[in-house]
Amino acid sequence: MNSLLFLIPISMLLFGVAIVFFIWAVRSGQFDDLDSPPIDLLTDDDDAP
Amino acid sequence: MAPADGQIDLRDCRHCGEPRREGAPPGYCCQGCAAAAAWIDGSGLGAYYRLREGPAPRVEAQADLSAWDRADLQAAWVEAVGAGRRATLAVDGMHCAACAWLIDKALRREAGVLEVRANVLTARVRIDYDPAAVPLSVLVRRIAALGYRPSLPGSPAREAQRRRDRRSMLLRLGIAGLGTMQAMMFSEALYLDTTGSMPIATRDAFRWITALLSAPVVFYAGAPFLHGFWREMQLRSPGMDTLIGSSVLMAWGGSVIETVRDGPQVWFDAAVMFVFFMLIARHFERRARHASASRIDALAGAQPALAWREREGRLEQVPTSELAVGDRLHLHAGQTLPADGLLLDDAADLDEALLTGESRPRRRQPGDLLLAGSVLRSGEVRLQVAAVGAATVLSTMVRRVEAAQQARPPLLDWAEALSRQAVLATLVLAVLVGGWWLVVDPPQAFPIVLAVLVVTCPCALALAVPTALARANGLLAERGALVLSGEALHRLSSIDTVVFDKTGTLTRGQPTLISTITYAGLDAESARRHAVALEAGSHHPLARAFGHGPCPPVEARRSVAGQGIEGRIEGRLWRLGQAGFAVPGQADDDGVWLACEGRAVARFEIDDPIREDAAAVVAALARHHEVHLLSGDAAPRVAAMAALLGLPAAQVQSRCTPEGKCAAIAALQARGRKVLMVGDGINDAAALAAADVSVAMANGAPLALRQADVVLSGERLAGVSELLGIAVAAQRTIRQNLGWSIGYNALALPVAAIGAMSPGWAALGMAASSLLVSANAWRLRSPP
Numbered sequence: 140m141n142s143l144l145f146l147i148p149i150s151m152l153l154f155g156v157a158i159v160f161f162i163w164a165v166r167s168g169q170f171d172d173l174d175s176p177p178i179d180l181l182t183d184d185d186d187a188p
Numbered sequence: 189m190a191p192a193d194g195q196i197d198l199r200d201c202r203h204c205g206e207p208r209r210e211g212a213p214p215g216y217c218c219q220g221c222a223a224a225a226a227w228i229d230g231s232g233l234g235a236y237y238r239l240r241e242g243p244a245p246r247v248e249a250q251a252d253l254s255a256w257d258r259a260d261l262q263a264a265w266v267e268a269v270g271a272g273r274r275a276t277l278a279v280d281g282m283h284c285a286a287c288a289w290l291i292d293k294a295l296r297r298e299a300g301v302l303e304v305r306a307n308v309l310t311a312r313v314r315i316d317y318d319p320a321a322v323p324l325s326v327l328v329r330r331i332a333a334l335g336y337r338p339s340l341p342g343s344p345a346r347e348a349q350r351r352r353d354r355r356s357m358l359l360r361l362g363i364a365g366l367g368t369m370q371a372m373m374f375s376e377a378l379y380l381d382t383t384g385s386m387p388i389a390t391r392d393a394f395r396w397i398t399a400l401l402s403a404p405v406v407f408y409a410g411a412p413f414l415h416g417f418w419r420e421m422q423l424r425s426p427g428m429d430t431l432i433g434s435s436v437l438m439a440w441g442g443s444v445i446e447t448v449r450d451g452p453q454v455w456f457d458a459a460v461m462f463v464f465f466m467l468i469a470r471h472f473e474r475r476a477r478h479a480s481a482s483r484i485d486a487l488a489g490a491q492p493a494l495a496w497r498e499r500e501g502r503l504e505q506v507p508t509s510e511l512a513v514g515d516r517l518h519l520h521a522g523q524t525l526p527a528d529g530l531l532l533d534d535a536a537d538l539d540e541a542l543l544t545g546e547s548r549p550r551r552r553q554p555g556d557l558l559l560a561g562s563v564l565r566s567g568e569v570r571l572q573v574a575a576v577g578a579a580t581v582l583s584t585m586v587r588r589v590e591a592a593q594q595a596r597p598p599l600l601d602w603a604e605a606l607s608r609q610a611v612l613a614t615l616v617l618a619v620l621v622g623g624w625w626l627v628v629d630p631p632q633a634f635p636i637v638l639a640v641l642v643v644t645c646p647c648a649l650a651l652a653v654p655t656a657l658a659r660a661n662g663l664l665a666e667r668g669a670l671v672l673s674g675e676a677l678h679r680l681s682s683i684d685t686v687v688f689d690k691t692g693t694l695t696r697g698q699p700t701l702i703s704t705i706t707y708a709g710l711d712a713e714s715a716r717r718h719a720v721a722l723e724a725g726s727h728h729p730l731a732r733a734f735g736h737g738p739c740p741p742v743e744a745r746r747s748v749a750g751q752g753i754e755g756r757i758e759g760r761l762w763r764l765g766q767a768g769f770a771v772p773g774q775a776d777d778d779g780v781w782l783a784c785e786g787r788a789v790a791r792f793e794i795d796d797p798i799r800e801d802a803a804a805v806v807a808a809l810a811r812h813h814e815v816h817l818l819s820g821d822a823a824p825r826v827a828a829m830a831a832l833l834g835l836p837a838a839q840v841q842s843r844c845t846p847e848g849k850c851a852a853i854a855a856l857q858a859r860g861r862k863v864l865m866v867g868d869g870i871n872d873a874a875a876l877a878a879a880d881v882s883v884a885m886a887n888g889a890p891l892a893l894r895q896a897d898v899v900l901s902g903e904r905l906a907g908v909s910e911l912l913g914i915a916v917a918a919q920r921t922i923r924q925n926l927g928w929s930i931g932y933n934a935l936a937l938p939v940a941a942i943g944a945m946s947p948g949w950a951a952l953g954m955a956a957s958s959l960l961v962s963a964n965a966w967r968l969r970s971p972p
Binding site: 143147150151154157158161162165166170 | 373
């Protein structure tokens, strides 16, 4: 049972990190455009001959 | 496209495909196109001409674009991102991927451009640039120099609001998801302790941790429900939010109380799952509603953000918000008026459909007050601004557009009303059941009431319709069909008759002049110029066949719907149109006749190529539907088309006036048929309105796009049969979903009421039922 004393705080910490990361992702607009990235892959943007 | 008789030189412009003009460089229609093409070739982007699917928009004379650099305009439309700034422009004229490719490449070549994203579907170009290296106006000029027409999208406040809403919804959803997973983990541990062997201290610790983890889910992610609960309480009209809010608060608050007083059970899991799944339901519903809104904004160009102002003899482009009473504005055909103003020039035809609902253009005389939001149908006019901003009728229009976008499908309303009834029934039931158990077995009363509340919550019912609609709209959007009216999908499923317009619908709507025969000594080129003069500003698809160029002035121009156009040139009455109209007594053929004072001057042969997939689509539709063809063209050409499509003569009508098309549709409806009308809206706006469901081709008139139930973008006619297939499939899915959710609630209720189900299991069952309904919606596919 003692392992819980470590594991639970660690899981809470990871939870906090995940939340912060998610908030950052939403705020920085990572989810704003979910439609064009898949199309962008198909159009070749390289100017190389 | 040289004419057979070789009399006129119609060498088309390599860039925009329009005929050459006087004094233009060889191979191009004007200096603008020549410069654009030279730049494209010089920049190594010549591949554009190979990649593109149609001609480019003609390059207009360059105007003063310095307004784009104004700080006041940028403050509203340009946002700071990282080191640079981001501007989102609505760009008209992008038709295919090659256009997006060209704009993307062209902008990336400018110094100071960090990132470009051109989206053909939404008609938006997003530019991230370094304002120190390049002013926005230079980038806008680059786009304009290629022939595209950049403008500012809708209201920036609305776009920003939409983005904020989307982001906060996502945040709530994500936090609910993460929090629910964590809280469930600890709840699970508590559940698995079936023998009660867990030490009390550990159990309490787990309970407190769960309480902590579920708090953000309940109070942050669940805030919309709690707000709704509060609002519904104030209005004393309990709805879904009352049920959700009260169940969630009861479950969470009850659990905290139980934790404090060391009770036998907690229900944090029920609270968090409830919030999470209801948020998913809301998310789907919102997506269904907003999916097409931004694309429609771009298609219809609802609100002009910039206007051309005349000042000291020069034209400048200014934001609409800058306009002041007394300013002089320039407008050309197809533009929406940005402000109310007095007409300074000759009489003009204005389309005020958005304001009055009247689809026929209205003739306004010099000195008349023109209303913002109306669309100039022909020519170029100047007006003196009389009212701006909120004082105009335009602001009313904006509110109307917003109201239309907010309007919910009636089926959703029905499902919601049903859920509301269910909510009331549930609340009453919960009180009754609670009262009974309080008498029989008081400690059991609270969990049983909670279980009843959760299990009977019409979540699956609330999800049943929005998920299916969202899925169907998504499928349709992928195929280039935008559903604008909420009722359309529902009504589409009962359609049994499809009526096609010919020009611009079954054909490409790109008529070309094949040959000219002249009669009265006039040469072919001047005959064409007279035709251009008469058709100037006309939205009839045939007008485009004559091209552009210098032409004599026309007075008292008048168009006779479905027949032709007439006007006075140098005092004489000229008519252009079908044989019987232009030259009385002349037998109708499929040519377009030009006549002066009733004497034939020229006969133009115009052809419009059929869409490649027309025959296949009509054949596929004819298997399950009655297909009709209505056309304003002459009988021989329509018959030829009908033969090509395999339609029986009884289902084909030629020489239909707009009224004729309406009458034909009314006759079908009188026979009890449910009619789907497919048109481009140029000569069939009334028919589109008369039909049970209307589909407009996106290359048609902007006004038809606003009125149509469904807009088909792209060149594919196959969208029509896919639309019908998906509508039927969606209707079936909705029926299945409603059946399941109502059945499940009815079955689970007695089980919960007799105390055979704990709140946790009730929440799990509710979640499973909701997931089943969503999964069923995602199963929805376009029938092969």
